[in-house]
Amino acid sequence: MKKVTAFIGTETRRGTYRAVQEFEKGLLQHGEVDFEYVFLSDYHLEFCRGCKMCFDKGEQYCPLKDDRDVLLQKMELSDGVVLATPNYAFHVSARMKNLLDRIAFINHRPRFFGKPCTAIVTQGIFGGGAIVKYLCSAARYMGFRTASGCCVNTLEPMTEQQEKSLVRKTRKAADTFYKELNRATPPPSFGSLMMFRLSRTSIKNIDHDFRDYQHFRDKGWFESDYYHDTRLGPVKKMAGGLFDLMAQLMVRLRQARQPDSRGGG
Numbered sequence: 001m002k003k004v005t006a007f008i009g010t011e012t013r014r015g016t017y018r019a020v021q022e023f024e025k026g027l028l029q030h031g032e033v034d035f036e037y038v039f040l041s042d043y044h045l046e047f048c049r050g051c052k053m054c055f056d057k058g059e060q061y062c063p064l065k066d067d068r069d070v071l072l073q074k075m076e077l078s079d080g081v082v083l084a085t086p087n088y089a090f091h092v093s094a095r096m097k098n099l100l101d102r103i104a105f106i107n108h109r110p111r112f113f114g115k116p117c118t119a120i121v122t123q124g125i126f127g128g129g130a131i132v133k134y135l136c137s138a139a140r141y142m143g144f145r146t147a148s149g150c151c152v153n154t155l156e157p158m159t160e161q162q163e164k165s166l167v168r169k170t171r172k173a174a175d176t177f178y179k180e181l182n183r184a185t186p187p188p189s190f191g192s193l194m195m196f197r198l199s200r201t202s203i204k205n206i207d208h209d210f211r212d213y214q215h216f217r218d219k220g221w222f223e224s225d226y227y228h229d230t231r232l233g234p235v236k237k238m239a240g241g242l243f244d245l246m247a248q249l250m251v252r253l254r255q256a257r258q259p260d261s262r263g264g265g
C-alpha cells in the first residue's frame with residue numbers, strides 16, 4: 001500500500017485540515033492509501049540561523065538539535081507528500097516556511113526522486129494560487145515531481161458554494177496526485193535536464209571540501225545523464241551535451257571575471 005504524508009503548516013484544525021481530509025477521501029476513492037497527517041506544530045523545529053553548515057559541510061553539522069530529521073524521515077518513508085498551508089500575508093505560514101528553510105540543503109543535493117508532491121493552500125480572499133506554484137517549485141528543487149495542487153477559499157463562515165468548491169477542487173487534486181503516485185518516473189523535462197547540467201558543472205568547480213562537491217562526486221552525478229537512472233532519447237542526449245558546454249562557458253566567464261572566487265553556498 002502506498003504511504004502518503006501531509007505536512008500541515010497550521011495548528012488549527014479548521015480550513016486547511018478540512019481540505020486535506022477531503023483530499024484524503026478523494027485518494028481513498030481510487031484505492032487503499034496509508035495517509036498520515038503531520039501537523040508541524042506538534043514538532044519542535046527551531047529557526048535556521050543561516051550558518052550554512054548544512055550547505056557547506058553537511059546537514060549533520062547543523063547546530064540546531066530538534067525534530068528536523070524526524071520530519072525528514074517521514075518524507076523519506078513516504079511514497080508521496082502533500083504540503084498544506086493557509087495563506088498568511090500572501091505566503092505560506094511561518095511554520096511551513098521554516099520547514100522549507102531547515103531542509104533547504106536538499107535543494108542543493110536533491111533526493112526525493114520518483115515521489116510525487118502536491119500543494120494544498122487555503123485562503124480567505126486571494127493570493128493563494130501563487131503559493132501553490134511556489135510550493136510546487138520548492139518541491140521540484142528537492143527532487144519531487146509535482147502534481148498540480150489546489151487553492152481553496154475557507155474563510156468562515158463558508159457558504160454552501162464554497163463548501164462545494166472545496167470538495168470539487170480537493171478531489172480533482174487527489175485524482176491527479178493518485179495517478180502520479182502510481183506512474184513510473186518519467187525522463188526529465190528539458191528544463192530539469194538543463195538545471196541539472198548547469199548545477200553539476202558549477203559544483204564541479206567549487207572547493208572539493210564542500211559537501212555539495214563530495215555528494216555529486218559520490219553519487220556519480222558528474223558523469224551521469226541525470227540525477228537518477230533514466231533513458232534520455234537522442235534529442236535530449238544532444239541537448240544535455242549542449243547544456244554541459246554552455247555551463248562550462250559560464251563557469252569560465254565567471255572565473256575570468258573573479259579569478260579567486262571559488263566557493264560554495
Ligand SMILES: Cc1cc2nc3c(=O)[nH]c(=O)nc-3n(C[C@H](O)[C@H](O)[C@H](O)COP(=O)(O)O)c2cc1C
Nearest residue numbers: 012014015016086087088089090123124125126154
Ligand atoms: C495571520 C493571517 C494572515 C492571513 N493572510 C491572508 C492573506 O494574505 N490572504 C488571504 O486570502 N487570506 C489570509 N488569511 C486567511 C487565511 O488564509 C484563511 O482564514 C485560512 O482558511 C486559514 O486556515 P485555517 O482555517 O486552516 O486556520 C490570513 C489569516 C491569518 C490568521
